[in-house]
Amino acid sequence: MFNWDDLRFFLELARRNKLSKAALRLGVEHTTVARRIAALETKLNLTLFKRINRSYQLTDEGRKLLLHAEAMEKNSLSLLSELEQTETNLEGKIRVATPEAFGSQFLAKHCHAFQKYYPGILFELVAETTNMTINRRDADIAITLAKPERGRLKTIKAGSYRLRLYAAPSYLQGHPPIVRLTDLNQHNFIWYVDDLLPIPELHILDKAIQNPNIVFSSTNLTAQANAADKGLGIALLPCFVGDQIQGLTTVLPGELSIMRDLWLSVHEDQSNQPVVDKARLFLSNLIASERRTLIGT
């Protein structure tokens, strides 16, 4: 028997006709789509697509398969809609502490899904730069950038995200071109205020720029992003913020890319509570499945 999951890839490619387009929607690399399709073709011993003019066009046999794949998709969707029943029996409240930008720009956009599953649970999102201490029960679950060393916590690495330099085209047109890191010396920066937690990877920038010309600073990333969007200068932003803003483009994406880990912690004695457990699963699933938006393109 062939791998049923390959039909998901087949369907997407049959609809988009481009490896890259299909890959984007499936949340994988284009090479993965190509290889899964190739595997399906050899397994079924059929040619499903003709590769012409950099586009994948269905063959006659591919069209036959499409009908069956669509039927299976219908099944999978009806399955989800039937089983994705809300758990109204669970009631209570969960407080989740996250870094400011992660909470306000990423997690907030997905809380509706949690609400749909568990309408009885109040989801409290504490997204602040101040370091909330989960130990003092300020929050039931904490997502942090550094692994908490102390406290009786269950901590797992939930995922990673990337930071890049972003600027508005309007800014870039009015300023000297940037082709290497040292060119940044002549540019304006939007930056954090000093008391942010130190990011070790920033020494790359420190070496290249002796005296950064900081024209605006804030503890609030959304403020920085909005300032950059208006052409004030160059900002260091998480990709899940910068990529979402149409008016921003990356600066030196090849030279500067900072990866940071996301840690998810719960109290040892709270980890078995149903409400806490469901929220924990929701968060780690979310971070895993949205990996692509957190890492950026």
Add this chain to the structure above:
Amino acid sequence: MFNWDDLRFFLELARRNKLSKAALRLGVEHTTVARRIAALETKLNLTLFKRINRSYQLTDEGRKLLLHAEAMEKNSLSLLSELEQTETNLEGKIRVATPEAFGSQFLAKHCHAFQKYYPGILFELVAETTNMTINRRDADIAITLAKPERGRLKTIKAGSYRLRLYAAPSYLQGHPPIVRLTDLNQHNFIWYVDDLLPIPELHILDKAIQNPNIVFSSTNLTAQANAADKGLGIALLPCFVGDQIQGLTTVLPGELSIMRDLWLSVHEDQSNQPVVDKARLFLSNLIASERRTLIGT
């Protein structure tokens, strides 16, 4: 979206109720089944099975899922029956050379599938102990135990198989018990004739047994297997032979297990011929999907 292929595993487990039974039919380890089911459960955020009394029983939600999974299975089956059309346009003949036992006991049992796909192609199976040389065009495709070093051949490692010692219970009851390798000194052996190709892994046996008491020998593995089945002595057999014979049990499976590779070769200038290509794909697919019977339990 969840992994559609996990539903195949779910279906099998829902029907067999045991990890090990489902694993056997799926051709994987029981741990893999357990992990795929666990992955599906966390992805769907449901409990599909209750683990009671070492058996997996469907929950209510699991039963709901079963209906959808069965529907998807129907689709996948109808898909196969529609697309698995015979290619009557391909005509010709293909000669495949293999080791004797592999050809007569394994490949011969699967040739009907090839015939079904390609009714126009005559499949000639040359299963002999004499080393056929593919270079002289005695065969179009060769499956060998050693990688051919010379000749303009395209060779890939197609898979592996295992050898074990086998004996009939009737023999074992009438002879001293065997708990370690040295106990074999007091036993009767069914063996190859001397000119068989040397198997380096056999030095383990050579060390344990100074003077093996060989009571019967043959170049033909089927003859050896039949002799062993009748209680003549202990034989070294491929698992795909020994495991198929109800009357044989393994001897010292923990102490003696020999793995050998299977190599598949075609001529460089023949590799693009449709008939040769289809046969090559058929053989490598077959060896891959029957991995479990070749490796044994």
Add this chain to the structure above:
DNA sequence: ATTTAAATGTGCAAAAATACACAGGTGACT
């Protein structure tokens, strides 16, 4: 009660799948 056999669970090693980086090639727009 003891033994035996069969089933599930766990940690580690091997294998496979995937991402990543880069090369090459094609069409679109100057």
Add this chain to the structure above:
DNA sequence: AGTCACCTGTGTATTTTTGCACATTTAAAT
């Protein structure tokens, strides 16, 4: 015609999945 953006293909590195060996548990049989 040349440049540019975009898409696909190939080889390597990383991550994930799977297999394997072993521990543990439970039911059945002596």
